[in-house]
Amino acid sequence: MLRIENVSKSYGEKKAVDNLSLHIKAGEIYGFIGHNGAGKTTTLKACVGILDFDEGEIFIDGVSIKENPLECKKKIAYIPDNPDLYAFMTGIGYLHFIADIFGVSAKAREERIQKYADAFSLTADLAMPVSSYSHGMKQKLAIISALIHEPKLIIMDEPFVGLDPSASHKVKEIMREMCDNGCAIFFSTHVLEVAEKLCDKIAIIKDGKLIKSGATEEVKGDTSLEDVFLELAKE
Amino acid sequence: MLKPLLKKQLREFTAFFTLSKKDGKRRSPLAIFGFALLMLYALCAIVVMFYLIADMLCVPLVGSGLAWVYFAFLGAIGTAFACIGSAFGAKVQLYEAKDNDLLLSMPIKPWEILLSRMLGLYAMTFAFCNGVFLPALVCYFYHFSVQILPLIFGVITAFILPIGALAISCLLGWLIALVTSKIRAKNLFTMLFTIAFLIVYFVLYSKMNEYLQFVIANGEALGAKMKTALWLFYQMGLGITGKPLSLLAFIGCFIAVFALVYLLLSKSFLRLATANRGGFRKKYKAKHRAKGKVFTALFKRETLRFFKNPMVILNCSLGSILLLIIPVFALFNMDFCREIASINADGLFATILALIACGVATTNIVTASSVSLEGKTIWQVQSLPVDAFSVLVSKILLHLCVSALPTVLAVAVLCVLLKIGVWYALVCVLTCVAFVGFCATSGLLINLKMPNLHFTNEITAVKQSMSVLVSMLVNMGAVGLFVGGYFWFGKYLPEIGYLAICIAVLLLASVAIIGWLNKRGARIFSYLQA
Known part of the structure; x- marks a missing residue:
């Protein structure tokens, strides 16, 4: 579903991503971990087509993000680390805006808005302007908007930040459900326990370079993911 | 506790010149100089504009023995100018300051926070008021030579006049905060207020010459009306022209007005400063909506x-x-x-x-x-x-x-x-x-x-x-x-x-x-x- 091939990106002298290659298949939850400034967000933004990269290629469902970004974006949902949503819209207005852009039918959007807004206990607040939402509510709204068009690939940057425990649990449930239905999820996180329990595969990035990747069990071996990460970070 | 709060206000004031609003970083010395130059230019434009107005009024009014009308009229204009210019600033500074929550969470009495903010606003009203009054004073001395007593009394007035303007601006700011805390269409209210202000400004500006000619021609009649309708400014005018008792009455009254406004504002400061600006909750009811293009x-x-x-x-x-x-x-x-x-x-x-x-x-x-x-x-x-x-x-x-x-x-x-x-x-x-x-x-x-x-x-x-x-x-x-x-x-x-x-x-x-x-x-x- 997502193929990153030898991607490199530099900011001036600093190489943010260095010859990174990853392959995320349909049905997989792929965790992306690394210290602050390791290049996670840069990679995720490049995958979504909002950040140009210097070298390499990224394919979404076999289509190049550079060659045909619109085709790729139709299949993607992206949730950034800090969901700055349109403060001038109401919650429901925002969801309809996203649904209109993706051409979601009236019936389908009604069903999905009800399903996910109820799941995240956000239904009652949908008529309120986004500017009045807390960080957690914005995060929930961003997640609902990402699910409204049933994407084939979901890319998330720190999706659990700001969520209450029940919303966090619900996100994990929905992630698993989506992947069981053939969706692929690629997300970054600092919560290693979540990554360990939730992810089918994990990639660890350090200073822009991929230092370890594979099935979660393989990556962590007999120890915990935290131990592996700390060990690799030291080297 | 008031001292550190005033220091903070002073730092905020200097940060206005030294810190970039764009990214919060410190401006380069060249940028600070450029910004200060821009501010100076704006100030000079105001000063020159009001000097020209004062120049039109000074000789005819003072020459016909109505020096107090000249000062009272321009003092009133300066106060009105400062009130209009600072009302929204007062509302933001007093009730919407970003650090209100932080300061209120500390062991600081709310009246101290209010007083420090009001004193901080004094700089703003001082600039507006004296953008009008000081050119008037300079113009007076230019045409009628410098006299010691009017000079001393004039300088004292330059410091006292903004206190009255400060009291009125804070009162207006309080009223705006009170109204906007109770209405839904805050944005509409702000826009209508601003458009009304613009219309008043354009009308006044286009008719300025007409009004000034009226003042010159009817100085005496205007003076008679001012004695009752604008008694404080009447006392101020008399004071500058050499009547110490009138000046004392003007100073005492302006300070009393400020104290009264401060007492009134301190009663509701905590409630308005902590008012929930998210305001009104509207519950969502699902409605059918067709797919859009x-x-x-x-x-x-x-x-x-x-x-x-x-x-x-x-x-x-x-x-x-x-x-x-x-x-x-x-x-x-x-x-x-x-x-x-x-x-x-x-x-x-x-x-x-x-x-x-x-x-x-x-x-x-x-x-x-x-x-x-x-x-x-x-x-x-x-x-x-x-x-x-x-x-x-x-x-x-x-x-x-x-x-x-x-x-x-x-x-x-x-x-x-x-x-x-x-x-x-x-x-x-x-x-x-x-x-x-x-x-x-x-x-x-x-x-x-x-x-x-x-x-x-x-x-x-x-x-x-x-x-x-x-x-x-x-x-x-x-x-x-x-x-x-x-x-x-x-x-x-x-x-x-x-x-x-x-x-x-x-x-x-x-x-x-x-x-x-x-x-x-x-x-x-x-x-x-x-």
Whole structure:
């Protein structure tokens, strides 16, 4: 579903991503971990087509993000680390805006808005302007908007930040459900326990370079993911 | 505890000059110097303007023994100027300061916070008040030699006068905070207040000479009325001219007014400063909504963003507001219109009308700030499956709606009132539309080249934006070329031909810019990083 091939990106002298290659298949939850400034967000933004990269290629469902970004974006949902949503819209207005852009039918959007807004206990607040939402509510709204068009690939940057425990649990449930239905999820996180329990595969990035990747069990071996990460970070 | 709070206020004041509003970083010494120079220029412009007014009044009033009327009148004007200029600032400083929650969570008494903020505001009212009063004092001494007692009393007044203005501004700020904490349409209230202020300003400005002549001619009668209606200013006027008791009465009363206002405000300060600004809760009820088209959704997004913030509307479409006022003004001056209509010079009037409308439309800068206004939310349209060019077109369309519609309406009404022939009127309207189209496209190009996506307040993206400044200069330059071209080619071409050439040139320029936006501009927009 997502193929990153030898991607490199530099900011001036600093190489943010260095010859990174990853392959995320349909049905997989792929965790992306690394210290602050390791290049996670840069990679995720490049995958979504909002950040140009210097070298390499990224394919979404076999289509190049550079060659045909619109085709790729139709299949993607992206949730950034800090969901700055349109403060001038109401919650429901925002969801309809996203649904209109993706051409979601009236019936389908009604069903999905009800399903996910109820799941995240956000239904009652949908008529309120986004500017009045807390960080957690914005995060929930961003997640609902990402699910409204049933994407084939979901890319998330720190999706659990700001969520209450029940919303966090619900996100994990929905992630698993989506992947069981053939969706692929690629997300970054600092919560290693979540990554360990939730992810089918994990990639660890350090200073822009991929230092370890594979099935979660393989990556962590007999120890915990935290131990592996700390060990690799030291080297 | 008041001392550290006052120190903080002082630091905030110096930070206004030394820290960039754009990114919060320290300005370079050159930038600080430039900013200070700009402020000084603004201050000098105010001082010079009021000196000229004082100069008109000084000799006739003081010469006829009405020195106290001269000082009382200008003192009252200075106070009114300071009150209007500081009312919204007082509301923001007192009740919406970002550190209110932090300070209230500390062991500081709320009255100390209020007092420190009010004293901080004193600097603002001092600048406004003395922008009027000090030139009046200087003008007085220039014409009637420097005398010790009026000089000392005048300097004392310069410090006391802002205290009264401060009390009234704080009272106005308190009233605004009270009203806006109780109404839903806060933005509408702010916008209506600002438009009302603008209308009052324009009316006063246009009639200033008339009013000043009235004051000069009726100084004595005005003085008689001021003795009762503006008793405090009467005492102030007498005080400066050498009556210490009157001066003491003026000082005592101003300080008493300030103390009263402070007591009133301190009663509700905690409640208003901690009022929930999220305000009214509205519960969502599911409604059926049909699937919309992509471009419609994009245009709706632009429209919502633009019309949500009244200050953005005012700053980006001042020209449209003025263009809508001009036909109303013409309707009230029908005699003048009839006079013009009786002259058989349709071509000349159509050209002048087009020139005026284009000149006013230069202040419409919707597209010039539209990319910047995306701010940190820019990732959303970038990550969605929409063509970046469609997003740019939706911005141009909004500009045309906001600017072209009022322009066409105003020009059409004026053409009818001035009885300009149909063909001339049509070409005049088309010239204006072509010009607005050029402003829209060129503004967008400039904003793509100079975006400011890092701001905490949308107004910063509009007011403190290089793209807006450059865009306005380009628009004015185009109007300049329009005028210059007319003087140059006007003798060789009939007006209708000249306007047709202008339309063609503007359209060609717009088409060329659209071509650039479609290729290069769309790519720049796709990868802008907030």
